[in-house]
Amino acid sequence: MVVERVQALSIAGLKELPAQFIRPDHERPENSKAVEGVSVQVVSLSQPRHSVVNEIAAAAAEWGFFLVTDHGIPPSLIRRLQEVGRVFFELPQEEKETYANDPSCGRLEGYGTKMTKNHEEKVEWIDYFYHVMSPPSKVNHQYWPKIPTTYREVTEEYNKEVLRVTDKVLEVLSEGLGLEGKALKRSLGGEEMELEMKINMYPPCPQPQLALGVEPHTDMSALTILVPNDVPGLQLWKDNHWVAADYLRNALFIHIGDQIEVLSNGKYKSVLHRSLVNKDSTRMSWAVFCVPPNEAIIGPLSELVDEKNPPKFSTKTYAEYRYRKLNKLPQ
Numbered sequence: 001m002v003v004e005r006v007q008a009l010s011i012a013g014l015k016e017l018p019a020q021f022i023r024p025d026h027e028r029p030e031n032s033k034a035v036e037g038v039s040v041q042v043v044s045l046s047q048p049r050h051s052v053v054n055e056i057a058a059a060a061a062e063w064g065f066f067l068v069t070d071h072g073i074p075p076s077l078i079r080r081l082q083e084v085g086r087v088f089f090e091l092p093q094e095e096k097e098t099y100a101n102d103p104s105c106g107r108l109e110g111y112g113t114k115m116t117k118n119h120e121e122k123v124e125w126i127d128y129f130y131h132v133m134s135p136p137s138k139v140n141h142q143y144w145p146k147i148p149t150t151y152r153e154v155t156e157e158y159n160k161e162v163l164r165v166t167d168k169v170l171e172v173l174s175e176g177l178g179l180e181g182k183a184l185k186r187s188l189g190g191e192e193m194e195l196e197m198k199i200n201m202y203p204p205c206p207q208p209q210l211a212l213g214v215e216p217h218t219d220m221s222a223l224t225i226l227v228p229n230d231v232p233g234l235q236l237w238k239d240n241h242w243v244a245a246d247y248l249r250n251a252l253f254i255h256i257g258d259q260i261e262v263l264s265n266g267k268y269k270s271v272l273h274r275s276l277v278n279k280d281s282t283r284m285s286w287a288v289f290c291v292p293p294n295e296a297i298i299g300p301l302s303e304l305v306d307e308k309n310p311p312k313f314s315t316k317t318y319a320e321y322r323y324r325k326l327n328k329l330p331q
């Protein structure tokens with residue numbers, strides 16, 4: 001099946017956006033601008049533990065989103081990660097197509113562009129590359145980019161670092177719920193917890209005021225740890241407004257996803273977010289989704305449920321949750 005890539009459309013020099021990218025009136029960025037003067041919380045991981053726990057727990061409860069600094073991932077590694085992703089997307093189109101995924105037959109890993117399920121649905125102004133990064137037993141290196149040749153080495157190094165930060169954030173979030181540090185990670189499958197890399201590529205768009213890079217959604221992951229390039233675009237839904245998450249060099253943009261919302265019985269919020277696109281610049285972001293294995297059973301943790309706090313969510317396997325979310329069925 002031939003898929004029309006957004007980057008190829010952009011390079012062809014379109015002056016007007018094709019109809020399938022034009023959002024309905026109420027969704028257009030020109031009609032739903034971000035509120036001014038509100039900024040997201042930035043948490044330094046080098047503070048004393050109790051401050052980190054208090055600040056992260058408050059941000060996760062109020063926003064479902066926060067930035068972390070002083071996380072220990074070397075800035076040079078973040079730059080190399082961004083470089084190998086950028087080089088991949090600069091390859092000739094035919095070369096990128098050799099990595100094309102095929103969601104219709106269940107092959108999700110590789111180079112992709114989101115397709116509509118019917119002709120009414122609008123599409124997003126984005127191409128992406130998606131693959132599993134860990135644990136080793138779930139990794140298929142044959143789907144990873146082979147060019148640049150340093151892609152694997154850099155991504156494996158980043159995987160180690162991001163896993164260390166994920167473990168720390170999960171510990172802090174557990175303590176913020178009054179639980180012992182390992183509680184959330186254990187519920188997410190322990191060492192079987194998976195990290196998935198999605199490189200998002202939003203090329204220049206002729207009419208960015210009418211389009212979206214990704215439409216409003218919450219992540220079905222437990223956590224998403226994202227580093228963007230310096231082109232702004234990510235927005236979060238808070239108190240009935242969109243709020244722009246401004247770029248902060250070397251910070252990690254941490255989203256609470258649906259699985260942590262469920263495990264915490266709603267104490268932590270899964271953040272609704274979207275991304276905008278830009279007329280002249282390419283926006284890119286590197287999202288690492290931290291997800292439980294398919295067979296993990298996820299529901300409100302028993303320690304957080306009692307007569308006064310009945311469960312707000314049903315309990316099911318992650319595979320069942322994902323099937324329902326992808327098919328827009330009630331949970």
Ligand SMILES: O=C(O)CCC(=O)C(=O)O
Nearest residue numbers: 198200214234275285287
């Ligand atoms: O690019 C971004 O900032 C957001 C990406 C995103 O929400 C996603 O990949 O699910």
